[in-house]
Amino acid sequence: MSDLDIAEVAQRAGVTAATLRFYEEKGLIRSIGRRGLRRVFGDSVLERLAFISLGRAAGFSLAEIGRMFSPGGTLDIDRSLLAERADELDRTIRRLGALRDGLRHAAACPAPSHMECPTFRRIVRAAESKSLERHIASPRNKI
Amino acid sequence: MSDLDIAEVAQRAGVTAATLRFYEEKGLIRSIGRRGLRRVFGDSVLERLAFISLGRAAGFSLAEIGRMFSPGGTLDIDRSLLAERADELDRTIRRLGALRDGLRHAAACPAPSHMECPTFRRIVRAAESKSLERHIASPRNKI
DNA sequence: ATGCAAACTCAAGTCGACTTGAGGTCAAGC
DNA sequence: GCTTGACCTCAAGTCGACTTGAGTTTGCAT
Numbered sequence: 572m573s574d575l576d577i578a579e580v581a582q583r584a585g586v587t588a589a590t591l592r593f594y595e596e597k598g599l600i601r602s603i604g605r606r607g608l609r610r611v612f613g614d615s616v617l618e619r620l621a622f623i624s625l626g627r628a629a630g631f632s633l634a635e636i637g638r639m640f641s642p643g644g645t646l647d648i649d650r651s652l653l654a655e656r657a658d659e660l661d662r663t664i665r666r667l668g669a670l671r672d673g674l675r676h677a678a679a680c681p682a683p684s685h686m687e688c689p690t691f692r693r694i695v696r697a698a699e700s701k702s703l704e705r706h707i708a709s710p711r712n713k714i
Numbered sequence: 715m716s717d718l719d720i721a722e723v724a725q726r727a728g729v730t731a732a733t734l735r736f737y738e739e740k741g742l743i744r745s746i747g748r749r750g751l752r753r754v755f756g757d758s759v760l761e762r763l764a765f766i767s768l769g770r771a772a773g774f775s776l777a778e779i780g781r782m783f784s785p786g787g788t789l790d791i792d793r794s795l796l797a798e799r800a801d802e803l804d805r806t807i808r809r810l811g812a813l814r815d816g817l818r819h820a821a822a823c824p825a826p827s828h829m830e831c832p833t834f835r836r837i838v839r840a841a842e843s844k845s846l847e848r849h850i851a852s853p854r855n856k857i
Numbered sequence: 858a859t860g861c862a863a864a865c866t867c868a869a870g871t872c873g874a875c876t877t878g879a880g881g882t883c884a885a886g887c
Numbered sequence: 888g889c890t891t892g893a894c895c896t897c898a899a900g901t902c903g904a905c906t907t908g909a910g911t912t913t914g915c916a917t
Contacts, residue, residue, distance in 0.1 A: 650820070653820050664811060671800050695765050736875060
């Protein structure tokens with residue numbers, strides 16, 4: 572198991588040293604020791620950081636990701652949570668797909684102003700109706 | 715053209731009155747006048763708000779959306795910007811699709827710990843893209 | 858042995874998009 | 888005419904995820 576200093580971890584994981592300290596403080600990663608006052612990391616931290624990055628991309632907050640590690644430090648994600656997040660992602664994907672089509676249409680549309688294009692207005696209106704739905708749903712939950 | 719008071723606009727657009735004042739201050743919407751000191755809105759503000767919501771969902775910031783309106787107030791989006799954003803969205807969609815599949819696999823995977831599953835590890839390693847950030851499924855950004 | 862880039866700690870700042878609070882005004886119903 | 892509640896303004900607070908700054912310490916190359 573090779574020892575890594577913070578700069579090397581930072582460089583290989585694509586984050587700054589400050590971010591690593593921040594993550595450690597939050598309990599997301601751990602250093603295996605110190606050399607003087609300097610942190611020493613094991614290379615498994617890289618996999619862990621990759622996982623954190625993936626989790627963030629999937630829409631989990633750092634707090635949620637933190638909860639995915641059991642006290643021992645091994646990964647232990649609730650499978651139903653994963654399935655739930657996959658479904659959520661799926662809905663997001665579909666919405667973004669419609670949006671992309673709308674943008675593409677608007678980009679090619681010959682109407683002098685976008686609001687004069689019936690297709691564009693339809694897309695805008697469709698977004699509007701969905702926003703009503705969301706307002707009924709739970710208000711507070713961020714990434 | 716019916717006159718709307720702030721409460722009605724808020725209710726119909728699914729935002730709070732405070733948000734409407736905030737948007738007005740930022741130049742994203744305008745009231746057509748005042749009745750006493752109270753704002754009066756024309757109903758076209760609803761379409762504009764729907765557009766703003768759509769834009770947010772597509773990953774635009776309020777500042778970017780603001781720039782899409784010409785000084786006169788009409789919508790005037792740079793078409794190449796739209797096409798560019800559509801392409802960006804497309805890349806995001808593909809990446810999120812892979813992520814969703816990964817999550818789905820992990821949810822069904824029989825390995826005792828996810829890190830012991832080769833498929834999961836492959837997904838984790840594959841996650842390196844940075845441009846994903848913009849369209850992450852932040853419920854705040856959702857339509 | 859010495860110089861210094863790189864670490865360290867802890868506090869505070871930043872950014873976006875709002876929300877909340879304090880204190881004041883006013884149109885409408887009783 | 889009076890109360891009340893919806894509005895108003897302006898300032899400050901919040902939230903997440905970092906970043907930045909200030910002041911201090913030290914491992915390592917020369």
